[in-house]
Amino acid sequence: MKFLCIDCDAQMTFEERQQPGDGTFTASFTCPRCGRRVAMLANPMETQLVSTLGVEIGGRTLDEQPLEFTRTAVAGRDDAFAEVASRTPNAARPAWSRDAEDRLARVPGFVRGMVKKIYSDYARERAIAEITPDVMDRARTELGLEGM
Amino acid sequence: MRHRTYFDVEGSDRSALGEQVGRQRARVLARLRDVRRVVAVVSGKGGVGKSYVTAAIARALVRRGAATAVVDADLQSPTVARLLGAGGPLRVVDDAVLPALGVDGVAVVSTDLLLDDGQPLAWRSKAGETHVWRGAAEAGVLREFLGDVAWGLLAVLLVDMPPDAGRLADLGTLVNDKLFAIAVTIPSDESARSVQRALSAARDAGVTILGVIENMSGYACARCDAIGPLFAGDAGAHLAALFDVPLLARVPFVPPGASAPTLPEGLLDAVCLTHNVRNVSL
Numbered sequence: 001m002k003f004l005c006i007d008c009d010a011q012m013t014f015e016e017r018q019q020p021g022d023g024t025f026t027a028s029f030t031c032p033r034c035g036r037r038v039a040m041l042a043n044p045m046e047t048q049l050v051s052t053l054g055v056e057i058g059g060r061t062l063d064e065q066p067l068e069f070t071r072t073a074v075a076g077r078d079d080a081f082a083e084v085a086s087r088t089p090n091a092a093r094p095a096w097s098r099d100a101e102d103r104l105a106r107v108p109g110f111v112r113g114m115v116k117k118i119y120s121d122y123a124r125e126r127a128i129a130e131i132t133p134d135v136m137d138r139a140r141t142e143l144g145l146e147g148m
Numbered sequence: 149m150r151h152r153t154y155f156d157v158e159g160s161d162r163s164a165l166g167e168q169v170g171r172q173r174a175r176v177l178a179r180l181r182d183v184r185r186v187v188a189v190v191s192g193k194g195g196v197g198k199s200y201v202t203a204a205i206a207r208a209l210v211r212r213g214a215a216t217a218v219v220d221a222d223l224q225s226p227t228v229a230r231l232l233g234a235g236g237p238l239r240v241v242d243d244a245v246l247p248a249l250g251v252d253g254v255a256v257v258s259t260d261l262l263l264d265d266g267q268p269l270a271w272r273s274k275a276g277e278t279h280v281w282r283g284a285a286e287a288g289v290l291r292e293f294l295g296d297v298a299w300g301l302l303a304v305l306l307v308d309m310p311p312d313a314g315r316l317a318d319l320g321t322l323v324n325d326k327l328f329a330i331a332v333t334i335p336s337d338e339s340a341r342s343v344q345r346a347l348s349a350a351r352d353a354g355v356t357i358l359g360v361i362e363n364m365s366g367y368a369c370a371r372c373d374a375i376g377p378l379f380a381g382d383a384g385a386h387l388a389a390l391f392d393v394p395l396l397a398r399v400p401f402v403p404p405g406a407s408a409p410t411l412p413e414g415l416l417d418a419v420c421l422t423h424n425v426r427n428v429s430l
Binding site: 001002004011014023044051052053054055056058059060066067068069073074081083113114 | 154157168236246262263276277284291293296297
């Protein structure tokens with residue numbers, strides 16, 4: 001999928017995507033010549049159709065997690081999955097603040113372990129020692145996790 | 149005014165949806181690299197005992213030393229995990245999910261392990277127009293069952309297929325030339341008509357058909373073990389002749405208290421591509 005600025009006859013560059021949590025999806029693009037910005041707005045059905053394919057508009061920002069689509073799409077029971085301790089050494093694992101843990105606890109159990117791993121990987125890759133709600137907000141923005 | 153097309157614009161496609169789909173398929177093939185065969189158990193209709201036969205074959209193969217696992221592709225009506233006595237939760241370790249273990253050590257993954265008891269397969273999305281995307285969603289779950297589960301080294305990965313014939317083509321796209329099929333029917337003419345469609349779909353998809361199993365082929369008496377008639381018809385032999393494949397087994401219906409029938413060596417050989425095996429009780 002490419003976006004073309006007709007006036008400049010130039011391919012527009014991907015800027016960012018947003019999933020505000022209401023089932024919709026927004027991707028914005030900028031013309032590198034004239035600076036004009038446009039946004040593609042997808043309704044919930046269109047957003048779901050793309051999500052169902054297991055692909056991401058604008059490219060993937062994260063490695064695919066095991067059973068990622070299944071865990072985010074299927075309405076399953078909370079105790080269906082058990083996260084086994086990662087092979088990553090303890091010293092490399094970021095800590096979770098109380099507020100961050102409280103926020104994580106509000107994520108449905110079916111997908112909670114996967115979401116926790118995504119935030120942990122984000123923090124580890126950036127040498128962040130403690131995950132706080134602020135870190136979670138940054139990760140959501142940077143990784144396009146608004147739907148999580 | 150004619151605008152330039154996708155191919156006219158030379159810049160890279162950052163979304164690269166085609167490449168993302170390609171990586172999904174590569175992930176499946178990489179995960180199944182150490183799986184010698186994927187055998188789809190098809191029927192084209194419900195109620196023929198396909199899951200029962202799948203579980204029996206899996207147990208028989210494991211007992212004779214062939215590492216065997218089962219994917220329950222009947223996402224809407226999953227039963228094989230329960231038949232194998234497997235339970236959750238599924239354990240997630242780094243980049244893979246470990247399959248549940250059933251009796252005799254048969255590994256299995258099924259939506260039955262994910263859903264609340266008695267609840268149908270349902271989706272979190274409130275997007276509506278479910279009919280538009282449900283098929284793709286189910287294909288996505290099947291793809292992840294194949295590609296995200298740590299199957300390890302297997303002689304056979306059995307796939308308990310849903311009654312509809314179309315899913316086999318999806319499986320063929322993902323698994324390529326490792327895919328084979330076995331059909332399960334009951335003796336009736338009605339079953340023969342449905343199973344014929346499933347076998348035709350397999351043939352059209354280029355899938356090698358290993359043979360036909362006729363299930364509920366008579367009734368095993370609980371008192372004397374004699375086999376009496378149950379259904380009229382000869383669907384197993386008819387389908388085998390029609391598709392020029394072997395009739396691998398006639399499996400009688402066994403009530404509680406009767407001796408369990410055995411799966412013939414030829415059936416296990418056909419599934420596993422090995423020889424010199426003993427009969428194994430169901």
